[in-house]
Amino acid sequence: MAIDRSLLSGSTAMLLLRLLEERDMYGYEMIETLEQKSQNVFTLKAGTLYPLLHSLEEKGLLTCYEREADGKVRKYYSITREGRKNLKARREEWQEYQRAVVSVLQTAW
């Protein structure tokens, strides 16, 4: 990663769900989109992404279907109702965490 990988820990699933909130995507597309949207801060590895997608699917947060595009069969992922609910919770958790970090970093003692 461009940044210490441990910082990303736990927020990757949220970021993927956020991408899929906008539109269905296939795995490789998510890696590239995240990279662009974050100005190269998030350079997610395939070895991280695919197992994560499978586990999100198992948990019912995503569904998967195959579709041909540009002469290639790709696996598109779609966020479920449960996935949207989960995303909402993760966003709130992230806001809470972020506020807390800022308050420790900026505190005037």
Add this chain to the structure above:
Amino acid sequence: MAIDRSLLSGSTAMLLLRLLEERDMYGYEMIETLEQKSQNVFTLKAGTLYPLLHSLEEKGLLTCYEREADGKVRKYYSITREGRKNLKARREEWQEYQRAVVSVLQTAW
């Protein structure tokens, strides 16, 4: 933790260094102070803190000395010059990471 523990990953050392930037503290004091300053978002466990303090000391980011206070011998930690340098880098990394998350979450596509 009050929040998903994985979110905290990687930022704990930064938070501890930040506390010690203000004044020397002993371990237990850091747990309580973090809890207060974060409004109970960061409830760091002893099993996380002490090994982390030892590793930061090994890396030369902290030094340790014993002192008696309130009739108790406590182990106070002090941030080193190297620790301040490290804190500065971690803060910058955190800002970069935070900006990137926000930009993915908020992006108007």
Add this chain to the structure above:
DNA sequence: TATTATATGTAGATTATCGATATATGTCAA
């Protein structure tokens, strides 16, 4: 005197991410 808060510590388990590796197809330039 018993319990709780303070205070420090270790061992083992869990989890997220990574690097390395594997496979297969499409594209483009030499």
Add this chain to the structure above:
DNA sequence: TTGACATATATCGATAATCTACATATAATA
């Protein structure tokens, strides 16, 4: 046409951060 590179998906084992559980000891309080 052939070799290299980008695209696309996937698994395995290693690494690292945190947790739970446990252990120990003292001080304060009921």
